[in-house]
Amino acid sequence: MIGVTVLGATGSIGVSTLDVLARHPDRFQAVALTANRDAERLADQCRQHRPKFAVMADADAAARLRDLLADMSGRPEILSGIEGLEQVAALPETDYVMAAIVGAAGLRPTLAAARAGKRVLLANKESLVVAGAMLMQAVSDSGAELLPIDSEHNAIFQCLPPNFADGLPRVGVKRILLTASGGPLREWPVDQLSSVTPEQACAHPTWAMGRKISVDSATMMNKGLEVIEACWLFGTDTDHIQVVVHPQSVIHSLVQYEDGSVLAQLGNPDMRTPIAHAMGWPERIDSGVAPLDLFAVAHLDFQEPDLMRFPCLGLAFESARRGGTAPAVLNAANEVAVAAFLDRRVDLPGIAAVVADTLEALPNESVADKGLEFLLDVDRRARESAEHAVRARAA
Ligand SMILES: NC(=O)C1=CN([C@@H]2O[C@H](COP(=O)(O)OP(=O)(O)OC[C@H]3O[C@@H](n4cnc5c(N)ncnc54)[C@H](OP(=O)(O)O)[C@@H]3O)[C@@H](O)[C@H]2O)C=CC1
Numbered sequence: 001m002i003g004v005t006v007l008g009a010t011g012s013i014g015v016s017t018l019d020v021l022a023r024h025p026d027r028f029q030a031v032a033l034t035a036n037r038d039a040e041r042l043a044d045q046c047r048q049h050r051p052k053f054a055v056m057a058d059a060d061a062a063a064r065l066r067d068l069l070a071d072m073s074g075r076p077e078i079l080s081g082i083e084g085l086e087q088v089a090a091l092p093e094t095d096y097v098m099a100a101i102v103g104a105a106g107l108r109p110t111l112a113a114a115r116a117g118k119r120v121l122l123a124n125k126e127s128l129v130v131a132g133a134m135l136m137q138a139v140s141d142s143g144a145e146l147l148p149i150d151s152e153h154n155a156i157f158q159c160l161p162p163n164f165a166d167g168l169p170r171v172g173v174k175r176i177l178l179t180a181s182g183g184p185l186r187e188w189p190v191d192q193l194s195s196v197t198p199e200q201a202c203a204h205p206t207w208a209m210g211r212k213i214s215v216d217s218a219t220m221m222n223k224g225l226e227v228i229e230a231c232w233l234f235g236t237d238t239d240h241i242q243v244v245v246h247p248q249s250v251i252h253s254l255v256q257y258e259d260g261s262v263l264a265q266l267g268n269p270d271m272r273t274p275i276a277h278a279m280g281w282p283e284r285i286d287s288g289v290a291p292l293d294l295f296a297v298a299h300l301d302f303q304e305p306d307l308m309r310f311p312c313l314g315l316a317f318e319s320a321r322r323g324g325t326a327p328a329v330l331n332a333a334n335e336v337a338v339a340a341f342l343d344r345r346v347d348l349p350g351i352a353a354v355v356a357d358t359l360e361a362l363p364n365e366s367v368a369d370k371g372l373e374f375l376l377d378v379d380r381r382a383r384e385s386a387e388h389a390v391r392a393r394a395a
């Protein structure tokens with residue numbers, strides 16, 4: 001039996017993961033489930049999946065979870081805080097860790113799973129953006145397995161040969177073609193972007209996801225974060241990654257080879273496919289996703305991204321090229337700006353403006369030989385600076 005810890009069990013990826021896990025009761029057992037504040041949903045999940053541990057990041061929510069599960073026989077041990085998250089990411093009875101916390105908050109538990117040598121199923125792209133070198137080093141030092149859950153990166157993984165870690169040029173790869181839907185604002189009049197509401201930004205045309213990543217898709221910052229994620233996962237650079245807008249989200253990404261071949265992975269836009277792929281790998285297991293009907297799809301369209309409409313994508317490419325602390329600053333500023341947008345404290349174009357101001361305000365520092373505390377401090381300073389930029393725009 002394979003023991004699974006699901007970090008971020010109550011979120012969009014967490015729920016899909018538990019759906020796949022429940023389809024294979026003879027293969028997987030939930031060992032630990034975690035959430036931030038949603039004790040009610042985590043309590044329901046504990047009753048269904050009967051994990052040994054449940055963690056609420058928030059201490060008050062952990063107390064609520066204890067009350068909610070007081071009458072459950074064989075109830076899980078309930079932990080709280082970041083230490084609880086790190087503990088269940090590294091349990092001896094856990095084989096696989098689904099890293100599905102949203103944002104840089106997922107970094108420490110994801111790192112704990114990597115350091116403990118687990119199979120890390122990585123949805124939390126922000127971990128790689130903030131601490132790519134450190135996370136990749138932890139994976140290599142411990143012998144952990146890192147399998148991408150992000151649909152594009154999972155697709156690329158499926159289109160690469162098993163020895164891709166030898167280096168993409170050595171295995172004949174010319175470049176990665178990273179697909180993007182273009183989000184709900186792809187055709188919105190550019191001069192009216194300041195009127196976009198949080199509800200409109202979160203109404204993704206093809207994927208059902210949490211609110212933070214939905215806004216990132218609307219600004220195309222999501223694709224920018226994914227470019228940085230791809231650089232780390234596949235040992236490449238921005239010159240070898242092309243973003244291709246593909247509104248149908250049926251092709252999840254492509255790999256172009258030296259001989260002219262282009263390999264692609266296709267499927268319905270449902271995250272249970274990459275989740276089942278990574279949980280079953282190297283075998284193929286049922287995901288519950290309906291077979292792709294190409295006649296119903298009928299057309300596959302491709303466009304170049306419009307960097308005037310989507311300045312966040314340009315900022316992310318620039319941060320990736322600069323390296324150092326720039327990607328961590330980009331990520332922190334974006335998290336602050338997206339939260340402010342969802343609170344209606346800045347308008348949608350304000351997100352890119354806050355990120356640009358924050359990148360400008362902070363020096364770019366080298367991350368070589370620096371530890372986790374340094375990166376957490378960069379993240380903290382960038383958040384402070386971004387919050388100032390939000391207030392300055394609101395004033
Ligand atoms: N949704 C998708 O289809 C895809 C998501 N991803 C990535 O996966 C990750 C998760 O996304 P998604 O599932 O959409 O997000 P959701 O917002 O739906 O879920 C986030 C999860 O993280 C928990 N959480 C939030 N903040 C904290 C915190 N500070 N400490 C501990 N736990 C916390 C939430 O708990 P609570 O419910 O209590 O708030 C919830 O369980 C993101 O990094 C995203 O970029 C990548 C590709 C596709």
Ligand SMILES: CC(=O)[C@@H](O)[C@H](O)COP(=O)(O)O
Nearest residue numbers: 150151180181182183217222
């Ligand atoms: C499902 C998934 O992997 C998301 O990251 C998706 O890519 C979002 O769609 P966009 O292409 O619009 O960012």
Ligand SMILES: [Mn+2]
Nearest residue numbers: 150151152226
């Ligand atoms: Mn994606």
